[in-house]
Amino acid sequence: MILSITYKHEMNQAAGALAVSPFSAPPDYAQHYTTERISQGAVLPPPPVQSVFTVFGEEYRLEDDIIRSLASQNIKQLYPTKYDWKTEMKKLNSH
Numbered sequence: 001m002i003l004s005i006t007y008k009h010e011m012n013q014a015a016g017a018l019a020v021s022p023f024s025a026p027p028d029y030a031q032h033y034t035t036e037r038i039s040q041g042a043v044l045p046p047p048p049v050q051s052v053f054t055v056f057g058e059e060y061r062l063e064d065d066i067i068r069s070l071a072s073q074n075i076k077q078l079y080p081t082k083y084d085w086k087t088e089m090k091k092l093n094s095h
Contacts, residue, residue: 029047037043051062070077 033043053060
């Protein structure tokens with residue numbers, strides 16, 4: 001037991017101030033949502049969700065389809081719309 005605690009302590013010291021979270025910090029309003037405040041009903045509703053947002057420099061709207069069709073992006077579709085994928089998969093095993 002002592003050995004494992006010492007080892008963890010040494011690992012934490014070795015990491016030092018270089019520990020970085022891969023996740024962004026929660027929004028400021030999240031600090032108001034403690035267990036006590038929620039049980040008392042003393043919390044405000046969260047702010048409304050923005051309908052337009054930017055990811056990696058590209059603008060998205062919540063109303064848009066998650067996966068846009070090729071035609072809506074002016075990209076030529078190279079396969080038929082009605083596609084029997086089971087038949088094609090069976091062809092792979094027949095050779």
